[in-house]
Amino acid sequence: MKKSIHWAVFINNNSQKDQFIKNVLEGPLPKGFEALENLEGALFSKITLNQFIDEEERHGIQIINKNSQQLLKTMSSGEQKKALLKYIFHLKPDYIVLDNPFDNLDKDAQKDLKASLDHISKNTFIIQLISRKADILPFITQEMILERSTIRPLASGPEVTKKDNPSVDTSFTGRIPKPITPTDYEESVLIDCKDISVIYGDKRVLDKINWTIKKGEFWQLIGPNGSGKSTLLSMITGDNHKGYGQQLYLFGQRKGSGESVWDIKKRIGYYTPAMTDKFSGLHSCLNMVISGMNDSVGLYLRATENQKALAKEWLIILDMWHLKDVLFADLSAGQQRMVMTARAMIKHPPLLILDEPTAGLDDESAMLFISLVNKIAKESKSAIVFVSHRKEPGLEPQFIYELQTTPEGSHGKII
Numbered sequence: 001m002k003k004s005i006h007w008a009v010f011i012n013n014n015s016q017k018d019q020f021i022k023n024v025l026e027g028p029l030p031k032g033f034e035a036l037e038n039l040e041g042a043l044f045s046k047i048t049l050n051q052f053i054d055e056e057e058r059h060g061i062q063i064i065n066k067n068s069q070q071l072l073k074t075m076s077s078g079e080q081k082k083a084l085l086k087y088i089f090h091l092k093p094d095y096i097v098l099d100n101p102f103d104n105l106d107k108d109a110q111k112d113l114k115a116s117l118d119h120i121s122k123n124t125f126i127i128q129l130i131s132r133k134a135d136i137l138p139f140i141t142q143e144m145i146l147e148r149s150t151i152r153p154l155a156s157g158p159e160v161t162k163k164d165n166p167s168v169d170t171s172f173t174g175r176i177p178k179p180i181t182p183t184d185y186e187e188s189v190l191i192d193c194k195d196i197s198v199i200y201g202d203k204r205v206l207d208k209i210n211w212t213i214k215k216g217e218f219w220q221l222i223g224p225n226g227s228g229k230s231t232l233l234s235m236i237t238g239d240n241h242k243g244y245g246q247q248l249y250l251f252g253q254r255k256g257s258g259e260s261v262w263d264i265k266k267r268i269g270y271y272t273p274a275m276t277d278k279f280s281g282l283h284s285c286l287n288m289v290i291s292g293m294n295d296s297v298g299l300y301l302r303a304t305e306n307q308k309a310l311a312k313e314w315l316i317i318l319d320m321w322h323l324k325d326v327l328f329a330d331l332s333a334g335q336q337r338m339v340m341t342a343r344a345m346i347k348h349p350p351l352l353i354l355d356e357p358t359a360g361l362d363d364e365s366a367m368l369f370i371s372l373v374n375k376i377a378k379e380s381k382s383a384i385v386f387v388s389h390r391k392e393p394g395l396e397p398q399f400i401y402e403l404q405t406t407p408e409g410s411h412g413k414i415i
C-alpha cells in the first residue's frame with residue numbers, strides 16, 4: 001500500500017526523546033500517530049547501534065555486521081550507520097523511526113541516504129526525529145514538535161513562528177577565565193606528523209600525512225566517512241599504537257621514545273559527545289567543571305577554594321551559575337556540552353580537541369556552542385582542532401585540514 005503520511009518531529013534540548021521513541025515503537029502510540037496501530041517498526045538511531053555494540057562486546061554476537069570480519073565498534077561512525085540502515089531495510093518494517101539520520105554522515109552519504117529514504121517512503125511510513133531544520137526530508141507531510149513529553153503540531157504562520165524559532169543570544173558576558181597555573185609547555189610546535197601512515201589488515205587508512213599544529217592555531221579537520229579523522233586524532237592523543245616507529249612528535253617528544261602518556265594527556269583537553277554517554281551523571285554541574293582540574297570524572301578529591309572560584313567563573317560566563325547544583329544528568333544536551341567544554345578548557349591545555357561536538361544539537365544550541373568555541377579561540381592560547389562533517393555556520397577556523405580518500409589511504413591537504 002502506498003504510504004501518504006510521513007512525520008517530522010522536531011526535538012530540542014528539553015524533548016523527552018527516548019520515551020517518545022519507546023511509545024512509537026511499543027505503544028501506547030502518541031496522539032497523531034494512530035496510523036501506526038498494529039504495525040511493525042524499526043529504529044535507526046545511535047541508541048540501536050549502542051545496543052548492537054554492547055551485544056558484540058558482551059556476547060561476541062555480530063548481527064548487523066555478520067558478513068564482515070570487522071567488529072562494529074572499530075567501524076567509523078558513518079560505516080556503522082550504513083550497516084544499520086542496510087540491516088533495517090532488509091527487515092522490511094512497516095515504519096522506521098529515524099533519529100537525526102544525517103548526523104555523522106558526510107555529504108555523499110547524506111545524498112545516498114536521502115535517495116534511499118525517498119524510495120522506501122513509497123511503502124514505509126517514516127517518522128523523522130530532527131534537530132536541525134535544514135535536515136528535513138522532502139516527502140514529510142506532518143510537522144510536529146516534541147516539547148518535553150508533549151507532542152503537538154508545529155506552529156506555522158507569522159504570529160506563531162517566533163515561538164518555535166526563538167532567537168539565540170550568543171553573546172557571552174565576560175572573558176574566558178584564566179587557569180590557576182599556566183601550562184608548562186611553551187614550545188611553538190605542539191604536534192608534528194611527518195609522513196604518518198596507518199594500515200589495518202589490508203585496509204590502507206592514512207597515507208603519508210604531514211600536519212603540524214602550532215600553539216594557538218584554530219583548525220577544522222574534515223573528510224568523508226571512513227577517511228581516518230578519528231584514526232588521526234587517536235595518533236595525536238597518543239592512543240594509537242600504530243604511532244610507534246613513525247615520525248610522530250607529540251609535544252616535542254617522539255612517539256615511542258619513552259614519553260609519558262600522562263604528560264601528553266594533561267596537555268590535551270578532549271571532548272566528544274560519546275563521552276557524555278559514559279558518565280553516570282550523578283555529579284553536580286559545578287563538580288563536573290571542577291573535575292577538569294583533577295582529570296577525573298565527577299569529584300573525588302576535595303576542591304580547593306581557588307578551584308571552586310574558577311569553576312564559578314566559568315559557569316557565570318556560560319550563564320549557568322544558577323544551575324550549579326543541578327545533576328549533570330538533568331541538564332539539557334546543549335548545557336551538558338557547554339559544561340564538558342568548560343571542563344576540557346579549564347586548565348587551558350595547549351591543545352583542545354572537539355570531535356563532532358555539535359552532533360545531535362538543535363540549531364540554537366549548536367549556534368551557542370559554536371560561539372563559545374570561537375570565543376575560546378580568540379581569548380586563549382590553546383590550539384583547537386574541531387572535527388565536524390557540517391559546514392558549521394559561524395565557525396571561524398583559521399585553517400582547514402582535509403583528508404581525501406585514495407586507494408593508498410587518505411591524503412591530507414590544507415585548504
Ligand SMILES: Nc1ncnc2c1ncn2[C@@H]1O[C@H](COP(=O)(O)OP(=O)(O)OP(=O)(O)O)[C@@H](O)[C@H]1O
Binds near residue numbers: 075104203227
Ligand atoms: N581497529 C580497526 N580495525 C580495522 N579497521 C579499522 C580500525 N579502526 C578504524 N578502522 C577503519 O579505518 C577507517 C577510518 O576510520 P575512522 O574512524 O578513522 O574514520 P573517520 O574519518 O573518523 O570516519 P567517520 O566520519 O565515519 O567517523 C575506517 O574504514 C574504519 O573501518
